[in-house]
Amino acid sequence: MHFVNFEFFPLMLLPSLILLYLVLTNKSLIERVFNDEILAKLRIDQGLSKKVRLSLLFSALFMMIVAMARPVYQKGVVEVESLQGNLVVALDISRSMRAKDIYPDRIHFAKKKIEDLLGRLENIAVGVETFGNGAYILTPPTADKEALLYLLDKLNIDNLIAQGTDFLAALSSANMLLKDYKEKNVLLVTDGGDKSEFSKEIAYAKAHHLRVYVLGVGTAKGAPIPDGAGGYVQYAGKIVITKRNDAIAALAHATGGKYVVARLDNKDIDELLQLLKEVQKTKKSQKIVDQVEFYPYFVALALLFLALSFFDIPGKGVVFVLPLVLNVHLHAGLSDFKVIKEAKDAYKRGNYKEAARLLGQIAKEKGSPQSYYDYANALYKNKEYKRAIENYNRVQTENKELEFKKLYNLGNSYFMLQNYQKAIEMYQKALAIKDDEDARYNLELAKKMLKKKQQQSNKQKQNQQKQQKQQHNQNNQQKNQQQKQKEEEQKQQKQETQQLKSGQKNQPITNREEKKWLRQLKREQNSALLYKIPDNLIKKEEKNENPW
Structure with missing residues (x-):
């Protein structure tokens, strides 16, 4: 020992x-x-x-x-083996990657492909770098996928523009990042540049045991390169058209890797994951000291x-x-301290929902007045005022300071729910324990808000009564008009009946009478009757060609 x-x-x-x-x-x-x-x-x-x-x-x-x-x-010393492969992803940031033959452009499309790949990789330590006329490391190899994706998301590629594409710089940088590994794997995400042969890159990769995979970005048709000023890059007075260079496939095949063309769907990512399965099975040996504490x-x-x-x-x-x-458990209470620390950290960060969850666990386990008070505070900060009130009411204590704080915060909770009457009641109880400037100010504010609310309620009630009265008057007026109209119609009908009896049958009716009869017909809604015109009153065709 x-x-x-x-x-x-x-x-x-x-x-x-x-x-x-x-x-x-x-x-x-x-x-x-x-x-x-x-x-x-x-x-x-x-x-x-x-x-x-x-x-x-x-x-x-x-x-x-x-x-x-x-x-x-x-x-003694023990050698431990773990499954963990390695991969360095190198993103091409040369000017040609600004071409828009793939939406929104090659470099943004490539970045999205890298994010999709990293999100699905398992048991692989991944490093990320960018390269153009040189290489730039974003992160060394790590198995922390969340950190990788966070750093990649924060990478502002809009400001990264490099002249030229130096594949040797990318390979040498990857070799440096993977110096502790026997087998080294590199994924180049690039449009291939404009080289026709890659003998130097192949020789370097073989000498340093680098297996190179390539994800080719772009189209064979190509597109012009934006110059950032609203135009396009020109050479010798002509607009440059950059195409995907498939010649880089030779670098992948010569080093034991493979060349995959980027697609709009995820089949390219599926193919890369299938190729990297052997990498995922790579065993990493590590010597550790086996000891007893x-x-x-x-x-x-x-x-x-x-x-x-x-x-x-x-x-x-x-x-x-x-x-x-x-017989006391050695670790009793240690987990509580950890949860309390996590809750305090979450509270300081403004993550009140997480703080309330953690403090709720403590309150459930301990059931102490202080634990319920802390839990209620977190709920209040998370704007869960009703639940906060429930837990403030669970604080039963003889500690006057804690009782004052409970009543004061109960008043605040009721105030936020616009229950000003209960808020006033809580503030008054708190002030009965001790005089406090904030409590007095909140009490006066709650009284003003209650008065204002009552005035608004009274005004609203008066408006409703006024509207009801107006509606009642309108209904009565309409009813009187209908009654008057009905009486006039009855009077007119009576006069017409008397006229018919007196023999005035052939006298033409007035416009007013015509309108009245039309209204009556509409009300009765009788079925329409068909009248057949006599044959001798119409002219018929000799033969009906189209019976429809």
Whole structure:
């Protein structure tokens, strides 16, 4: 067994022993006046003596020092193998990648393809770099996909424009990033530049055991290159048309990789994932020291000595207390501290939803007034005012300060729900405990808002009554008009009947009478009758060619 942090012994143990000696040899004023026999008769048995308590405290301190020195027993060195391949993705940022033969342009399309690939890779440490006339590292190989995707998302490729395409720079940079690996894999995401042969790149890749895969971006038809000023790049007075250079496939095939043409769908990514399956099975060896840690045992002893020194235990009761202390779980409460820390961090970051979730767990487990209060505060910050009120009401305490805070925050919660009457009630209860400037200000504000709400309610009620009255008047007016119209029609009908009886049958009717009869016919809605015209009154065709 040896100590990993042996320096803790000379730094902390020696001063602790000197302090222990000074404390044990120093007598109090009473001990200097009376001898031991008289003190024994005067002293009431209060459990452990001063010297025993001090010995326990310094024993706890000693155990803590030993724990910090980390005693370990080393069994030996073990070689561990893990499945983890490697890959460096190199993104071409040359000017030709601005061509728009693929939407929105080649470089943005290529970046999206890289994001899709990284999101689906497993068991591979991936590094990312960009290259043009030189190489630029975004991140070294890592298995943290979230970090990779975050960095790639924050990569502002709109400002990255390079003259030329240096594939050797990309390969040498990848070789540097993968220097700790035997087998090295590189994925070039590029339009292939404008080279016709890649003998130098092939020779370099073979010499450094680089397997090169290529994802070709662009079309065989090609497109002009925007110059950033609203025009296109020209050469010798003519617009340059850049095409996907498939000649780079020779670099992939010569090094054991493969050339894949980028597509609008995900079949190109599926093909790359299939090719990289062998890379995912690559085994990585690592030598680690197999050792057993003993510091938890010394921490447990330190806690035991601290517990014994702080409690008043009669001399005869020590034997019965020891088994109880030893049965305490060593990790009890440690998870609570971790959750509390995470909740505080989330609260500081403004992530009140996560803070409420974590504090809710603590409140459920502990059920203490403070835990419910903290939980309610997080709910309030997350604008869950009703749930906040429920948990504030669970805070039952005799602590006046906590009770004041609870009532004050209850008032705030009711205020946010526009229940100003309850808010006033809570503020008044809080002020009954202690006078507070903020509480008084909120109380006056709640009273003003309640008065304003009541005025608005009264005004709204008056408007409703006014509208109802107007509607009632309109209904009555309409009813009177209908009654008057009905009476006039009845009167007119009576007159017409009298005229018919007096023999005035052939007298033409007036326009008013005609309108009245038309309205009556509409109300009756009788079925229409067909009238057959006599044959002698119409002219017929000799033969009907189309009967339809």
